[in-house]
Amino acid sequence: MSSWILYDKPECPFCWKVRLALYETGQEARLVDSQSPEQRPVWQALTPKKTVPVLVDGDRLIYESNVILEYLADLPGTLLPTAPADRIKARLINSYSDTVIGPALREVIFEKRGKPESEWDRARIQAGVEAFEQALDYLADQLGNSEFFTGQYSLPECALTARFGLAEAYGVAIPERFTNLQEWFARMKARPSYRATAPRQLIG
Ligand SMILES: N[C@@H](CCC(=O)N[C@@H](CS)C(=O)NCC(=O)O)C(=O)O
Structure with missing residues (x-):
């Protein structure tokens, strides 16, 4: 079981595209509701941008949906073509x-x-x-x-x-x-x- 965590907001289009990217690349992440009162301070302390999505992979912390997508594109099951x-x-x-x-x-x-x-x-x-x-x-x-x-x-x-x-x-x-x-x-x-x-x- 993956130890990845995605601080997520279901209706956010940036989060949804990351969820699609995770699914399509076969990666699992535990989705955490970023809007809950107890989680808000947790992810807000992690990112200078104060926005979700935020992906945590061990000691790697990645915010900005496009940077997360690029990270996934570097993994097998790529999200980017080669040409x-x-x-x-x-x-x-x-x-x-x-x-x-x-x-x-x-x-x-x-x-x-x-x-x-x-x-x-x-x-x-x-x-x-x-x-x-x-x-x-x-x-x-x-x-x-x-x-x-x-x-x-x-x-x-x-x-x-x-x-x-x-x-x-x-x-x-x-x-x-x-x-x-x-x-x-x-x-x-x-x-x-x-x-x-x-x-x-x-x-x-
Ligand atoms: N450029 C950012 C935009 C992310 C963004 O605007 N997220 C909104 C939700 S759609 C957000 O976190 N707003 C603050 C909040 O919900 O507390 C990205 O691509 O990740």
Whole structure:
């Protein structure tokens, strides 16, 4: 049994992509609820960033989801292809997921989460949905007719599966015109890693 610990927050897209990466690379980690009052000071003392995910592997402490993914990519069952061009592509799409897809969806999720529908700011939600849909053009282009973004399951699959999963849970669909992305997401959801890692309170 692995002694790894992941300080986790189920609905956090950065944590979800790390959970997917752990599952897909066959690594086990004990998930610790970072939000519990007794655990918050524990992981906050470990990381200068004060964010989760935080992975502890013995005396190795790794924070920042992308650094954790790179750590896992260095292990067998890699999350990165071998060809330099593909490695760059994987990293760029992972970053695009964090910095373009994430902020668009954040507008929708932060507006809807924990609020009755009558209080939603619909203009904010609409702006988020439009930004999300515009951002999909690039992804559809990058995916083309391939099964995966880089020819194998890699960083973009972890990052975007978590984002699309949250989008779906908050009522944001991939439009019909992006058939390739819809089919890609359906394939990701059919993988055992999806059900094993999805936040229970959102995806039953
Ligand atoms: N760049 C960081 C971002 C992580 C992040 O923003 N995590 C949020 C949750 S989604 C967090 O820890 N917020 C503080 C908290 O929940 O106490 C990463 O990729 O790991």
